[in-house]
Each structure stands twice: as structure tokens, then as C-alpha cells.
Amino acid sequence: MIGKICWTMIKRLKRNRFLILRRIFQAGLLLLFAGANWWGWTLLLGNYSSAYVLQLFYLTDPHAVLQVxxxxxxxxxxxxxxxxxxxLFYALIAGRSFCSWVCPVNMITDxxxxxxxxxxITKKENYLNFSRKTRYWVLGLGIILSAVLGVAAFEVINPITMLHRGIIFGFGAGWTIIVALFLFDLLVxxxxxxGHLCPLGAFYSAAGRFSLIKIKHSAENCTLCMKCFSVxxxxxxxxxxxxxSGFIxxxxxxCGRCIEVCDDNALKYSIYNYKN
Ligand code: SF4
Ligand code: SF4
Structure with missing residues (x-):
């Protein structure tokens, strides 16, 4: 009996291994930011737009820099x-991983x-259907508005900043944006x-087009069970x-969800081969 329970738990852990790792990473970053403000930790100071790491160097959001x-x-x-x-890290190595491995808003939308x-609730029950390319227009609009208004336009309503600030310093009016975003994904x-609107997703999709880490698909192993599509x-x-066969x-x-649910070993993390 105990053996069976352990085996089931191991199977569940394996099936959610990347999801668990992502949550540890996302929550860990928030904890490091919070620790700096609450307990004086010095590992990671600042926020998602500009962080001072180990008191040695800065990491800055390139999308925010573009707006500035x-x-x-x-x-x-x-x-x-x-x-x-x-x-350079996302463009050369990690692709659009920021969205699934770093961004705290991903936990809300998930x-x-x-x-x-x-x-x-199925896709057919969407109140609003629009193109996934919309995010590229939002990205462009944010840059144009920044130039016209003289302020980094997206940063004014950036839900990442609001969530970070809300968790660490307490939510003001910012919680309305987070709740609106949650309800938008849930009901609209x-x-x-x-998947449709975030300009940061568009930015890192474009920047990470030729990154080294990608998901590789083997059509020979695929049984077309469609489990990857469902997640x-x-x-x-x-x-x-x-x-x-080829790279996604x-x-x-x-995010690795497709790898976790594929029982036929048809998807895996791999190093991008530029000849494919
Ligand atoms: S989950 Fe795996 S086997 Fe199923 S359709 Fe996707 S790649 Fe093919
Ligand atoms: S293809 Fe796989 S890794 Fe890429 S977004 Fe979809 S589930 Fe995540």
C-alpha cells in the first residue's frame, strides 16, 4: 500500500518536474526581492525592471530600456x-524562458x-477572440507612446511591477490590474x-528566435495523442x-509542460541546431 502511494507520488513529481522547478524559481526570486526589503538580504536588490545582483552587477529589463x-x-x-x-542571455541561450521561469504574473495566469x-470553460466560450499577433502591436504601440508621451508607457501599467510591489509593500490600487488580468484569462x-497581449512576451519571442535551448520534437515517436496541445x-x-521532426x-x-505530459518521448529540451 505504502509502496503504491510512494510510486504514485514519484510519478506525479516526474510528470510535474518542470512545473515544480519553475514555481521554485519564480517564488524564490520573489523571496529574494522580499528578503532584501524585509530582512536586509543583499543577494538581489531592486525589482524586475532593474536588479542589483550580489552587490556586484546590475540586471536590467531590456524592454524597459527600449521604452526609456x-x-x-x-x-x-x-x-x-x-x-x-x-x-544576450535570452537571445543566445534561453529564448522566451523569462515568461515561464521568471515572470511572477505567469503564476496568476496559470x-x-x-x-x-x-x-x-472552453475556447468556444471566449467572449473575445483576437490574433496572437496583437502582442506585437502592443509592443510597438508601447514604444511609440513612450516617444510621444515622454514616459516609459508600458511601465506605467506593467503588472509585473505591480505584483512585485504589491507582494512586498502591500497592494494599493495595483491589485485591480492583477485581478482584472486574472478575470480576463479566466472568463474573457x-x-x-x-498568449495574446503581453508586450514582454512579444519582445522575448522576437529576441529569442535563434536561442540555443529549444524543445525538440521527434515525429517518429509521436502517437498524436494530443496531450501536448492540451497543456x-x-x-x-x-x-x-x-x-x-524538428525544433519548436x-x-x-x-515551459516544458509538453515534455512532462508526453508519454511517448516525442518532446525534449535540446540544443538548437542551426541547420534545421
Ligand atoms: S504529447 Fe507527445 S505523442 Fe502526444 S501528440 Fe504531443 S508529441 Fe505527440
Ligand atoms: S511548446 Fe511546450 S515548452 Fe513550448 S510553450 Fe508549449 S508547452 Fe511550453
Whole structure:
């Protein structure tokens, strides 16, 4: 009996291994930020837009830097170097992993998706259907508005900053944006924020187009069970599944959910081969 329970638990852990790792990573980052403010820790100071790491160097959000550039303001060398480090990391190595492994808002939108599934709300019941390319327009609009208004436009309503600030310093009016975002994903559009609107998702999708870490599909192993489609928040990237072997590109966030649910060993993390 105990053996059976242990075996079931091991199977569950294996099936959710990347999900668990992602949550540890996302919550761990929040804890480090909170620790700096609450207990004086010095491992990670600042926030998701600009963090001072180990009191040695800065990591800066390159999307925020792009907006500040558009306003015409000059940034410090530390901030620019920090943005270059982050951009190069995602562009050359990790792709769009920021969205699934770092961003705290992902925990909120995943919760909405989970609840949607529990309540059996289907895509057909979306109140609003719109193109996944909308996020690229939002990205462009944010830069144009920054230039016109003279302020980093998206940063004014950035839910990542609001969530971080709310958790650490207490929620003011910012909680309305977080709740609105949750309800939007739950009731209005499936994967609405991360999958359709977020300009950071668009930014890192474009930046990470040729990154080294990608999901590799083996069409020979695939039994077309469609389990990967049922968990992927960017289903359009799975168009090669069952048809041809190769790398999953474009808006894939390297979350690894498809690998976890595939029982046929047809998906795995791999190093991108530029010849494919
Ligand atoms: S979960 Fe695996 S076997 Fe099933 S469709 Fe996806 S890649 Fe193919
Ligand atoms: S293809 Fe796999 S790794 Fe990429 S977003 Fe979909 S579930 Fe996540």
C-alpha cells in the first residue's frame, strides 16, 4: 500500500518536474526581492525592471530600456550593461524562458488557466477572440507612446511591477490590474494576457528566435495523442507535431509542460541546431 502511494507520488513529481522547478524559481526570486526589503538580504536588490545582483552587477529589463530610449532619456552605463547581459542571455541561450521561469504574473495566469479547466470553460466560450499577433502591436504601440508621451508607457501599467510591489509593500490600487488580468484569462479569453497581449512576451519571442535551448520534437515517436496541445499555452507553435521532426520555435516559452505530459518521448529540451 505504502509502496503504491510512494510510486504514485514519484510519478506525479516526474510528470510535474518542470512545473515544480519553475514555481521554485519564480517564488524564490520573489523571496529574494522580499528578503532584501524585509530582512536586509543583499543577494538581489531592486525589482524586475532593474536588479542589483550580489552587490556586484546590475540586471536590467531590456524592454524597459527600449521604452526609456524612446522617451529620449539617457541611461547610466550600469543599466545599459545590465540590459545587454539580460538580452544576450535570452537571445543566445534561453529564448522566451523569462515568461515561464521568471515572470511572477505567469503564476496568476496559470492559476486562471487551471481554474478554467476545472470549470470546463472552453475556447468556444471566449467572449473575445483576437490574433496572437496583437502582442506585437502592443509592443510597438508601447514604444511609440513612450516617444510621444515622454514616459516609459508600458511601465506605467506593467503588472509585473505591480505584483512585485504589491507582494512586498502591500497592494494599493495595483491589485485591480492583477485581478482584472486574472478575470480576463479566466472568463474573457483563454491565455489572454501571456498568449495574446503581453508586450514582454512579444519582445522575448522576437529576441529569442535563434536561442540555443529549444524543445525538440521527434515525429517518429509521436502517437498524436494530443496531450501536448492540451497543456500548451502557445498551441500554434506545435504545428509540426506528428508531421515533422524538428525544433519548436517562435513563441514557445520553454515551459516544458509538453515534455512532462508526453508519454511517448516525442518532446525534449535540446540544443538548437542551426541547420534545421
Ligand atoms: S504529447 Fe507527445 S505523442 Fe502526444 S501528440 Fe504531443 S508529441 Fe505527440
Ligand atoms: S511548446 Fe511546450 S515548452 Fe513550448 S510553450 Fe508549449 S508547452 Fe511550453
Amino acid at each position: 530610449f524612446a522617451t529620449g532619456f539617457i541611461m547610466s552605463a550600469d543599466a545599459l550593461i545590465g540590459a545587454a547581459i539580460v538580452l 492559476l486562471a488557466t487551471c481554474l478554467r479547466k476545472r470549470l470546463k 479569453t483563454e491565455y489572454g494576457w501571456c 500548451c499555452h502557445e498551441k500554434q507553435v506545435l504545428q509540426i507535431v506528428g508531421k515533422e 520555435k517562435r513563441e514557445c516559452s520553454n
